[in-house]
Amino acid sequence: MSEKYRFDTMSLHSGHVPDKETGSRAVPIYQTTSYVFKDTDEAAALYNMEVGGHLYTRISNPTIATLEQRLASLDGGVSCVACSSGMAAMHLVVTAICSNGDHIVASNKMYGANINLLQHTMTRFGIETEFVNPNNLEEIEKAIKPNTKLVFGEVIGNPGLDVMNVPEVAKICKKKNVPLAIDATFNTPFLMKPISHGANIVIHSLTKWIGGHGIAIGGAVINGGNFDWGNKEKFPTISGPHFAMNGISFWEEFGPSALTAKIRAEGMYNFGPSLSPNNAFYILQGIETLSLRMKKHIENTKMMLEFLKENEAVSWLRHPDLENHPDHKIAKKILPLGSGSIIVFGIKGGRDAGKAFIENVKLSSHLANVGDAKTLLIHPGSTTHSHLSSEAMKMSGLTDDMIRLSVGLEDIEDIKIDFEKGFKAAAKILSKRS
């Protein structure tokens, strides 16, 4: 990977130098829908993607482009398209590569919305997905069929925290000539860069640790530029003729950046999941401190794990950095700086105790997000999955006593005190029952 500058420097500078006209040191927010063409030649060249530039913010925008260039450089990708959310990013990838009759192999331990998209929505459009155990290499290889166009997984699964053996899965994908797309939201490029482990496409929900402050929804697709799309029969959407621009082949004209050219020319153009320039700005502010925050997230997570390990109210504890985690060895290898700041644990007393815990913590926020600077919690049994029976929850890989904790940047002693209050309330439920 060619990098002239190191991670922290790129986090602050990639994609931007002081504005030539105004001297603005910060990235300006280009709050505009469109751009005046210098002449008709330039307009035509932009519409045909002959040269770079901006014509309409649905397709690209200078503030968003700075974010994209920064993300591409941090993840070691050749190019990036930022979009309105992580789910939009995943949809852009699937629709850029797959068509009716195609097949995807995906992890069965992914974020519920990822699974819903593949299992329920894409099937309506004739794209089938076979779900596999992300660390059963044999199962993954067997599941790949001649019409498989994509293998998809998460570095750290949500909410189960399974760690995918990305380098080994990438070897299988390379052998089978299928691109490997990895959702790297939970690790961020600070903890692990999937492209350097052989993945071809990286997807981020920028809403989480990358933005890092719970203020802006965004997503990104980062193209590794390391996949050969040249098989026209297998990947006609990338290497076959495009419906516009004189029927060009993105692979022949854009080479390593073919996928992102396709996403911009079709996905952004026809579906329109554009990011707002303001949100791009907020996310850029987050990236400036990404490494500082990730270090503190990891430090606090370690202390929180120690605290929970010793706590009598906790019935079980799961994090890939713990030796008893089934993927601990893989995590140690591919996530040497730490396996993220999500912890899941069980609370003694089941669903009701979990509910009592959640309702009695004050500093930790009870909400449906992760990766904020603030500590966040959710109890799926009383919220997102409250409609499910204990058995049905087990089928989804969840238990009714499970709490998902997103460790924030507070002084961890204050979070521990907050948790003690929640545990005390949970213990009351347990003692009433006994």
Added chain:
Amino acid sequence: MYKDFKGNKVYFSTGGLNLVNDKETLCFVHGAGQNHYSFTQQIRYFVSQGYNVVAPDFPSHGFSEGNQTTSIEEDMLWLAELLAFLKIEKATFIGHSQGCLTILELAEKKPELVMGLVFVAGAMSIPVNDFLIDTSINNPEKAYDFMVTWGQDSYGSFSISDWPGHNHLAEGNAVMKMNDPSVLSTDLKSCNLYENGKQAASKININCLAVLAKFDMMTPLKKGLQMVENIKQCDYKILECGHFLPIEKPKELNALIKNYLISLK
């Protein structure tokens, strides 16, 4: 576009259109370890401007098969034969880096083919230090890293680009990785061996254009200016960027080439 040429599958980009007999032809000649993607932001632009464009991947580069040429003289002959095969009688040649040596040689040996010449980040000779040649033999990927990082000025290194979302460094690296691993060292040795540039330059009798890079660490500006001095009629422009000028300053380069083409008429 793929063709069977001299017993091998050869690729040359035409910007997605078929070549048309009555159009002027521009031939883009890539540099060491590169392929037609060096000119991504030129090829389709000039097709839209009404030109035939031929941007070949030399043997073993990019999508082209066949044994790699091992000298600038062989590069020149291969290119001349390809144009004859495509029934192109005359063209304006735009060379980048090593491609400048190839078109200098072509201008001397096959002047009947040459309508115009544009030298981009070029010189009459491109000596390559032993360290880079050794690295390109023993650890090609390390050599790609060196070339890509030396080849961009600080704007490029910070992924600053008019092309939204592009990271020049990683992209340059990916382009070089598309070639066989032995390609770069062979190209660099070809550059190192070439000694006829000064003589070739002195024989050029047409108006030429040189577009040079102020922060060029691969083909230093000083050497580019020496070439300009040796060509009877060579206009030149210096752009504030590094060696990979067609990627770093595409719009400026396109405008200069466009004006030059108008001046030829």
